[in-house]
Amino acid sequence: MDSRNYTMTFTESHIVVEIPIGAPDGYYKSHVQTQCYHISYTIEPMMEILWNEGLDNTTYKVLFPITTPLIPWMPQITDNTQATLKMFDVLVGYYLPDVQLWNITFGSELLSISEVIRKGFGLQEHSYPNGTKAFSLQVSFSDSNVQKNIQPGVTTYTLPLIFEFVILPERTTFLQSVVLEASLQDFFLPKAGGLCKQECFQIYVEYGSTPHSQLRITLGERELDDKILQQYTHHQNDSHLIVDVPLMSTDVVFESVQLAGIMGRVDVKIQDALNDWLFQDFSLTCPFFEPLLECFSNGTMTVVLPKLESVPDLKPSELSLRDPTCKPFYYNDHVAYFHFALCDCGTSRTFVGETIMYENEVTLKHDEPLQKIYESLAQQQKEYSITVSCIYTANATRSVVFQSVALSNEPSADVAMGELSVQLRLSQDMVYRLFYHDEDYPVLKFLKQPLYFEVGMDHSRDSRMAVVLENCWATLHEDRTSNPRWDLIVDGCASPKDPEQTTILGVMPDDRVHFPEHFKRFEVKTFDFTDEQNVDVEQGSTLARRVYVHCDVAICHIEGAGDRSCFKQCTAPGNPSVGDSNRVRRSSDFTKDEPQHVSIGPILLM
Numbered sequence: 133m134d135s136r137n138y139t140m141t142f143t144e145s146h147i148v149v150e151i152p153i154g155a156p157d158g159y160y161k162s163h164v165q166t167q168c169y170h171i172s173y174t175i176e177p178m179m180e181i182l183w184n185e186g187l188d189n190t191t192y193k194v195l196f197p198i199t200t201p202l203i204p205w206m207p208q209i210t211d212n213t214q215a216t217l218k219m220f221d222v223l224v225g226y227y228l229p230d231v232q233l234w235n236i237t238f239g240s241e242l243l244s245i246s247e248v249i250r251k252g253f254g255l256q257e258h259s260y261p262n263g264t265k266a267f268s269l270q271v272s273f274s275d276s277n278v279q280k281n282i283q284p285g286v287t288t289y290t291l292p293l294i295f296e297f298v299i300l301p302e303r304t305t306f307l308q309s310v311v312l313e314a315s316l317q318d319f320f321l322p323k324a325g326g327l328c329k330q331e332c333f334q335i336y337v338e339y340g341s342t343p344h345s346q347l348r349i350t351l352g353e354r355e356l357d358d359k360i361l362q363q364y365t366h367h368q369n370d371s372h373l374i375v376d377v378p379l380m381s382t383d384v385v386f387e388s389v390q391l392a393g394i395m396g397r398v399d400v401k402i403q404d405a406l407n408d409w410l411f412q413d414f415s416l417t418c419p420f421f422e423p424l425l426e427c428f429s430n431g432t433m434t435v436v437l438p439k440l441e442s443v444p445d446l447k448p449s450e451l452s453l454r455d456p457t458c459k460p461f462y463y464n465d466h467v468a469y470f471h472f473a474l475c476d477c478g479t480s481r482t483f484v485g486e487t488i489m490y491e492n493e494v495t496l497k498h499d500e501p502l503q504k505i506y507e508s509l510a511q512q513q514k515e516y517s518i519t520v521s522c523i524y525t526a527n528a529t530r531s532v533v534f535q536s537v538a539l540s541n542e543p544s545a546d547v548a549m550g551e552l553s554v555q556l557r558l559s560q561d562m563v564y565r566l567f568y569h570d571e572d573y574p575v576l577k578f579l580k581q582p583l584y585f586e587v588g589m590d591h592s593r594d595s596r597m598a599v600v601l602e603n604c605w606a607t608l609h610e611d612r613t614s615n616p617r618w619d620l621i622v623d624g625c626a627s628p629k630d631p632e633q634t635t636i637l638g639v640m641p642d643d644r645v646h647f648p649e650h651f652k653r654f655e656v657k658t659f660d661f662t663d664e665q666n667v668d669v670e671q672g673s674t675l676a677r678r679v680y681v682h683c684d685v686a687i688c689h690i691e692g693a694g695d696r697s698c699f700k701q702c703t704a705p706g707n708p709s710v711g712d713s714n715r716v717r718r719s720s721d722f723t724k725d726e727p728q729h730v731s732i733g734p735i736l737l738m
Contacts, residue, residue, distance in 0.1 A: 151175060153200060160263070162228045162299045163202055164306045167578050169297075170202040171228060207308055215314040218273040220291050222312055225258070225266025230300050233257070233267050237294035238277040267295070273314070286317040290571060294736075309576050322347060322411045324400045328418035333377040333384070333398045335416065342404065342411075344370070350401040351375070352383030379420050382466050386438040389518070393421040394438060419593075427522035435470040435520050437494060446496065453492050454478025470494065474522065484523075491521040553591075554599060554685045556730040559584040564653060574678065574734045579658050584637075587685050587730065588651035597687055598649040598698040600624070602727055604634075604683040606656075612682040612731055620656055620681070625702035633657050636702060649698075652685075658737060680733030686726070 133140065136157065139150045151158075158175030176197040183190040210223040235244050236255075248255050254270030271278065273289045281288040295308040322340040326333055337349060349356040356375075361368075365376040377383060377398055387395045396418055402411040426434045439446050448468035452459050458477035460468040472479075474490040482489045495517050558575060560566040562584055568575050577583060587601055604621040607614045619627040626634040635655040639648040688698035 147179075147181070149177070149179070151177065151198075160228050162230050164299065164304045165202055167306060169205050169207060169227070169306055169308075171205045172200050172202055174199040209308075209310055211312060212268075213312060213314050215289075215316050218316070220271045220273070220278075220289075220312045220314065221268070222293070222310060223258075223266055223268045224295055224308060224310065226260070226264035227266070227297065229259075229263065229265060231265070232298050232300060234296045234298045234305060236269070236296070238271070238275075239279070239292055241277055269293070271312075286315055288313065288315045292574065294576065307576065311572070313571070322402045324402055324412050324414040326398070326400075326414070326416035328416070329376070331379060331420075331422075333379075333396070333416055333418055335375045335377060335398060335400055337373045337375075337400070337402060339371055339373075340411075344373070346405055347411075348401075348403040348405040349373070350399075350403070351377070352381075352385070352399055354383060379422065380438070380467060382464075384466075385441050387417065387441055389424065389438070389440065393419060394424065395419050396438075397441075425520050425522075427524070431474045433470075433472060433474060433490070433492075433520070433522055435494065437468045437470075437518065439466055451494055451496055453494060468494075486525060488524045489521055490524070491519065494518045494520065554587055554589050554687070554728055554730060556585065556587050556681065556683055556685075556732045558681075558732055558735070559586060562655075573732075574736045576736045577658070579737055581658060583656045583658060583735070584653070585656065585681065585732075586651060586653045587683055588645075589687070590650075593646070595647055595649070597647075597689060599652050600686040600688045600698060601652040601654075602684040602686060604654070604681065607680050607682065608678060610680050610731070610733065612680070612729065621654060621683070656681075677737045678734040679737055680731060681735070682729065682731045684727040685730055686728070 136155055137152050138155070141148045141150075153173045154160075155175060157177075158173055161172050161174060163170045163172060174197065176195065179194045179196065181192045181194070183192070207227070208223075208225055210225075212221040212223060213219070214221070233245060233255075235242060236248055237243075243251065245255070248269075254268070256268045258266045258268060260266070271291055273280075275291075277291060279290040279292075281290070291312045293310040293312065295310065296305055297308065298305050322338060322342055324335065324337045326335045328334075335351070337347075339347060351360070354360055361375070364378075364381075367374045379394070379396060383398060385397045385399065387397055389395075398416050400412075400414045400416070402414075403409060404411065424436050428434075437448070437451065439448055448460060448463040448465070451463075451468045453470065453472065455476070455478040458470075458472055461471040462469040472492075474481075477492060479490050479492045482491070557567045560568060562582070564584065564586055567586070585604075588599060589597065601621060601624055603619070603623065605612075606618045606620060608616065619629060620634045621627065621636075626636060633656060635657075637653040637655055639645060639651045639653055641648055645651055
């Protein structure tokens with residue numbers, strides 16, 4: 133017992149024997165619970181107890197089998213792939229001896245072990261001194277099941293695998309999914325990108341394989357050198373450069389002045405200084421919700437006006453208020469700053485009830501002798517006019533309003549046009565924090581395991597938009613028009629044929645969701661395929677069925693930001709008496725885009 137680390141102690145009423153789990157006199161066994169691999173340890177000690185009372189000896193033997201509760205045993209995936217060898221190499225383990233590898237799914241191709249060996253894949257079983265085993269697999273990058281994504285200078289190889297194991301002698305099975313990915317890069321091209329931060333543009337440049345001393349980086353119209361770089365907060369090493377460019381930097385171009393702030397842009401070029409190659413011409417446009425006008429209780433107003441790209445010949449020093457003698461308090465080639473009293477510089481005053489509105493105008497006026505010259509150049513040099521106003525109550529400033537931004541002949545600030553796109557995503561959990569990406573598919577799920585879907589617009593910040601979820605359904609094929617078809621959502625509500633299967637979920641704002649109206653979420657309690665006659669032989673015979681989910685989605689344009697007419701309430705399941713009284717009548721105060729079709733899959737249902 134000492135050599136096996138067993139201990140035995142005595143109390144007044146008991147004999148206590150402690151046996152370590154894993155002792156050599158017991159054995160381990162494999163199990164499957166909740167579709168996951170578990171193990172247990174069993175030992176069968178027999179205790180012999182001897183009583184000695186005078187001349188009488190009594191012997192008592194007890195056979196006492198002990199089995200531990202099931203212990204979760206997470207398999208380890210070791211990716212030994214070396215991209216330069218163009219061969220995937222993965223080790224899956226570690227399992228007990230009663231586990232056998234049954235088959236492997238390569239992408240969409242299911243192969244038995246004999247077929248895997250016949251096709252020339254390197255498959256081996258490895259045994260270890262501690263009684264466990266593992267399986268290694270080698271697959272060439274050139275195999276037809278390997279997906280290739282070719283980009284300039286780099287090729288990414290992806291191989292999705294599903295290992296199916298069987299436990300003997302019970303013949304229970306379980307799966308292990310693996311996605312292998314490797315990239316081969318012959319040459320790293322320099323590239324630039326950026327982020328919109330609260331008060332600045334953050335520009336990053338990755339040097340790639342080119343020495344950064346050989347690169348010529350242009351920020352705006354200036355070539356970035358050490359002297360200019362010192363003007364900015366920056367981080368630089370041998371691989372990349374990160375620069376924070378403030379909003380009022382001379383390297384920023386202002387595209388438009390909006391009601392709530394400015395739309396600015398930074399242009400970046402990356403060139404090879406030796407060969408004069410242009411690697412990238414990149415622009416980052418950001419909205420800055422900074423007030424350009426402030427009204428103060430001491431009866432003064434400040435206005436900051438940047439030079440707009442649409443008026444390239446504008447000199448900020450030539451701007452003035454209605455009184456031509458009221459010039460900018462400060463100016464440079466990039467911006468004009470006005471600070472003036474509301475009783476001065478030609479400011480008008482209007483009484484509206486208990487409020488007073490002060491209004492002035494920033495303009496670009498020319499001297500009379502030069503008027504004819506400027507008239508001949510009217511197409512190139514337009515008159516610049518911006519109206520600013522403040523509204524005061526009897527004791528304090530009530531509000532600050534940037535009334536208008538316009539040029540002569542009624543040209544307006546450019547508004548960028550683009551398509552509002554929506555996407556359908558599958559959440560990894562019920563709190564919608566982590567989502568599966570395109571490269572994660574096929575995703576393995578199990579019957580009776582809920583699926584959490586989200587349809588939304590991630591990139592829109594327009595509170596007057598709303599997502600309308602019209603219809604959603606599931607198919608066994610990627611073609612959304614294929615049969616059989618299982619309805620999940622019909623006309624914005626759970627399918628009346630099976631309302632218990634789909635639950636429409638509410639959306640609450642958080643750090644990712646700024647406008648809940650931009651998102652729709654629903655839970656599906658997996659799929660119960662009852663019409664087996666319509667399921668083809670191949671789909672019906674495989675262990676996992678491939679399921680695709682499709683939705684028809686529209687963007688609703690609400691006339692007023694608080695209008696709820698784009699939303700529909702649904703009758704609660706099992707409560708038909710509520711009927712149409714819970715349905716919101718859609719008014720004519722909104723318009724709805726043509727439905728967009730979004731799909732996701734495949735999802736492997738076990």
